[in-house]
Amino acid sequence: MTLPAHTDLDDDLAAERRHLVDSRAALGRMRGRAESLFSSASDVAGDPFAAETLGRALMRRVADLADDPTTPLFFGKLDVAETVYHIGRRHVTDDAGEPMVLDWRAPLSQSFYQASVKDPQGVAVRRRFGFVKGELTSFEDEHLDRGEELGTSSRILTAEIERPRVGPMRDIVATIQPEQDELVRADLETSICVQGAPGTGKTAVGLHRAAFLLYAHRERLRRTGVLIIGPNTAFLSYISAVLPALGEVEVKQSTVDGLISRVPVKGLDSEAAVLLKHDPRMAAVLHRALWGRLAEPTVPIMVSDGSYRWRIDTEPLRRIVDEARREDLPYAVGRDRVRARVVALLQRQSEYRTGNSPNETWLKKMAKIAAVREFLDAAWPAVTPEALVVDLLTDADLLAASAEGILTAEEQATLVWAKVPKTAKSARFSAADLLLLDEAAGLLERESSFGHVVVDEAQDLSPMQARAIARRSEHGSITLLGDLAQGTAPWAAARWQDTLEHLGKAGAAVVPLTVGFRVPDVVVALANKLLPALGVDVPEAVSLRRDGDLAMVAVHDAAEVDAAMLVEVTAALEHEGSVAVIAADASVERVRAHLRAAGLEAATPEDVDSEARVTVVPATIVKGLEYDHVVVVEPAEIVAAEPRGLHRLYVVLTRAVSGLSVVHAEPLPSPL
Numbered sequence: 001m002t003l004p005a006h007t008d009l010d011d012d013l014a015a016e017r018r019h020l021v022d023s024r025a026a027l028g029r030m031r032g033r034a035e036s037l038f039s040s041a042s043d044v045a046g047d048p049f050a051a052e053t054l055g056r057a058l059m060r061r062v063a064d065l066a067d068d069p070t071t072p073l074f075f076g077k078l079d080v081a082e083t084v085y086h087i088g089r090r091h092v093t094d095d096a097g098e099p100m101v102l103d104w105r106a107p108l109s110q111s112f113y114q115a116s117v118k119d120p121q122g123v124a125v126r127r128r129f130g131f132v133k134g135e136l137t138s139f140e141d142e143h144l145d146r147g148e149e150l151g152t153s154s155r156i157l158t159a160e161i162e163r164p165r166v167g168p169m170r171d172i173v174a175t176i177q178p179e180q181d182e183l184v185r186a187d188l189e190t191s192i193c194v195q196g197a198p199g200t201g202k203t204a205v206g207l208h209r210a211a212f213l214l215y216a217h218r219e220r221l222r223r224t225g226v227l228i229i230g231p232n233t234a235f236l237s238y239i240s241a242v243l244p245a246l247g248e249v250e251v252k253q254s255t256v257d258g259l260i261s262r263v264p265v266k267g268l269d270s271e272a273a274v275l276l277k278h279d280p281r282m283a284a285v286l287h288r289a290l291w292g293r294l295a296e297p298t299v300p301i302m303v304s305d306g307s308y309r310w311r312i313d314t315e316p317l318r319r320i321v322d323e324a325r326r327e328d329l330p331y332a333v334g335r336d337r338v339r340a341r342v343v344a345l346l347q348r349q350s351e352y353r354t355g356n357s358p359n360e361t362w363l364k365k366m367a368k369i370a371a372v373r374e375f376l377d378a379a380w381p382a383v384t385p386e387a388l389v390v391d392l393l394t395d396a397d398l399l400a401a402s403a404e405g406i407l408t409a410e411e412q413a414t415l416v417w418a419k420v421p422k423t424a425k426s427a428r429f430s431a432a433d434l435l436l437l438d439e440a441a442g443l444l445e446r447e448s449s450f451g452h453v454v455v456d457e458a459q460d461l462s463p464m465q466a467r468a469i470a471r472r473s474e475h476g477s478i479t480l481l482g483d484l485a486q487g488t489a490p491w492a493a494a495r496w497q498d499t500l501e502h503l504g505k506a507g508a509a510v511v512p513l514t515v516g517f518r519v520p521d522v523v524v525a526l527a528n529k530l531l532p533a534l535g536v537d538v539p540e541a542v543s544l545r546r547d548g549d550l551a552m553v554a555v556h557d558a559a560e561v562d563a564a565m566l567v568e569v570t571a572a573l574e575h576e577g578s579v580a581v582i583a584a585d586a587s588v589e590r591v592r593a594h595l596r597a598a599g600l601e602a603a604t605p606e607d608v609d610s611e612a613r614v615t616v617v618p619a620t621i622v623k624g625l626e627y628d629h630v631v632v633v634e635p636a637e638i639v640a641a642e643p644r645g646l647h648r649l650y651v652v653l654t655r656a657v658s659g660l661s662v663v664h665a666e667p668l669p670s671p672l
């Protein structure tokens, strides 16, 4: 590549810096205009309601235009057909409305991520900018028209990947890779499943796709909403800053448990009961238990409205119930439908007899009148999710009838509660019961559907959890992100197709990501030794990172492990960036105490804004997180702690950005 003469380069840099200053000033004016519109909203709008609505929209606009001096307004530039376009986190226009910076999500910006020598898309030159503490300090050009292309050897990309990690996750808009961009910009109707090795950017892709869809379908998604589902609260706090940094604040983030928590958890299940309650056969059992409540009408309805007496025979009543049953509506909707049809029959009789249509009051009265209510309570009884689940788990006969041919007698016995609660409301539901309650609620009434749902660490979804998500994305699309090799739940998927089916998105394509941006190749090589033992068919990761250190520290005695850990932590603190000690859950407090005794107060993984540089993380919480330097304490103990311990160790070994130390007294697990 030929570099321009020294002075040209300086001139160029100066011009770009001027554009940065001008763009910032223009953004300030945009905000000023929005603010003055906001303060005069009540004069412009005709009535208080309109003023309120307009005010809210303008307030949002003012917030949208906030300028964060620590993030550069643009990070790239395209030279297309003699016109230049700066690409940044948001649109900035000058006073005449001409673009000064294009939003990275705009259609034209796509070429910044996708243009290549082979397919230049009209781009003559692509420029990437380097920043140091918000100051524009350098740039890097690719003259695509002269056959220059840097790909992953871009110095600016490398610097971004190798930058020390501190605090919460950051956006990657400046360096999204072509295969990531394709997933980010997949259209709203398309559901996709991304299988990617650790650190290939699955989480990043999911979050950027949410931001992209919100930009491309703002109105629709503002109405229906976008939901991000993550494995635990530590993970949610780790990713919580990414979307706001991209200007998107109206996205709901939750765990599956948070999504379905309709009652407080007070009960505890046996391991066998937990497994069963995550099994999709429970959906079939609940379905049968609910619809088994219907009973054939055996007595006619006889009512009087004060002036006349009306009668509906059992035959038409039977027809009404059968018809509604065949319509396959949610149970509670079906019940309302039956009531409405009974009232319609009474209405017709009244019209026939009196020659007049009865009024609203009459219709309402008939809908609630005792005879109609009694008929409904017998033929199509009302039920709550709580009552349905309590009945099923406390009434062995009902369970036997509902589970016949679905669950074995032994499985049924596993489910039955020893104590019958006084009322359904006072029942001590377990965490797994929440899944049954949610399933029951979904049988009774339709859930409202999000426009788009991103599910991270999806390999750990149980079929019943997937069904809970399916109910909330029935009319929307999903982005499913995960790695089968990192499946640690007892029900973890072995094939994506199964999960997709439970999610109601069987047609979604499974797309691999294989380029790793986090884990250095020496560390990847160590973790990859575990892959053959994990029983899944996934492509190995290829690391972009040639830097990075791996240290295997063997000590002779378990009593020396903590001291060796402290040596590794102290050495890691000599370098920039975050340090994590990952240990089996049972050893976390011991490790923390040892650090404290040495004067090191360690943070917890939930506390992403902590000043402490060292975090102690239980092995079961570390999924999805990353730290510059990771010290793993006693891998054998991590493996022994749970049935899928080797999968857990694979997760633990792939958290390091620049260095990994493995401290052990026990022999390493055999694949290593």
Ligand SMILES: Nc1ncnc2c1ncn2[C@@H]1O[C@H](COP(=O)(O)OP(=O)(O)OP(=O)(O)O)[C@@H](O)[C@H]1O
Pocket (backbone or CB within 6 Å): 160, 161, 170, 171, 172, 175, 176, 177, 180, 196, 197, 198, 199, 200, 201, 202, 203, 204, 205, 483, 517, 518, 623, 624, 625, 626, 654
């Ligand atoms: N295109 C990119 N440019 C720069 N950094 C990137 C890029 N893609 C991913 N990264 C970085 O790589 C790291 C790993 O990304 P991410 O957490 O999204 O991976 P993941 O596939 O979800 O990992 P895991 O399987 O461990 O959950 C993050 O620090 C992320 O910012």
